[in-house]
Amino acid sequence: MSAGPHPSQSLPLTLSVNGITHHVSVDPRRSLLDFLREDLGLTGSKKGCDHGQCGACTIHINGERRLACLQYAVQLDGAAITTIEGVSAPDGGLHPLQDAFIRHDALQCGYCTPGQIMSGLALISEGCPRDPAAIREAMSGNLCRCGAHNGIIAAIREVAHGRD
CATH class of the missing domain: 1.10.150.120 ([2Fe-2S]-binding domain)
Incomplete structure (x- = not known):
């Protein structure tokens, strides 16, 4: 019986963030919040408490509000994610x-x-x-x-x- 991937092994992940598809490899321990901020440079979602108690990292996953600090990025293969950077009007103006x-x-x-x-x-x-x-x-x-x-x-x- 296999115990699964070693924690230090990256896993493939495909997801759409603000309408852009990303094909990446991610450490299975990496939170979605850290992935968005550090790997994709989308720093609008804030790291407040890192325990899901403050809401500063609220994003949308498949149209539902979720806390990015409580999600592992690898759990979201195929998901559509919207961050604050993705809510502006099509002409670039504010929502x-x-x-x-x-x-x-x-x-x-x-x-x-x-x-x-x-x-x-x-x-x-x-x-x-x-x-x-x-x-x-x-x-x-x-x-x-x-x-x-x-x-x-x-x-x-x-x-x-x-x-x-």
């Missing part, structure tokens, strides 16, 4: 949620902002509630130490439901 974050002063230091936006986009696509308390609950996995939560909720609410 409407990014614009709303600016208008509502939904960022201060900016460290959590990519994860907040990725989580907010997922919430909008999942069917965002109108009630600010329900939005706050749905976003509770994304922490902002600066206290910009009210602006974050307002930005998400505006993009999901207009200026009501």
Whole structure:
């Protein structure tokens, strides 16, 4: 019986990141977050706690929000991944949620902002509630130490439901 690959052996991996297909070899112990940041140079997803408790590394995997620090890259062979670098408009302009974050002063230091936006986009696509308390609950996995939560909720609410 085989015990599987030795941990130091790289394994082949094919995945799409922001619409670009990558054929790579990855150490089976490498987190998706480290792979994105260090191997692909996509540093928008932040390493906050590295334990899945802060949401700074939120990305989309096959259209669902996930925490990149809790995923091994090799588990995602064939997956479609979207990071904050992949959400801009086709003409290169900001996504409407990014614009709303600016208008509502939904960022201060900016460290959590990519994860907040990725989580907010997922919430909008999942069917965002109108009630600010329900939005706050749905976003509770994304922490902002600066206290910009009210602006974050307002930005998400505006993009999901207009200026009501």
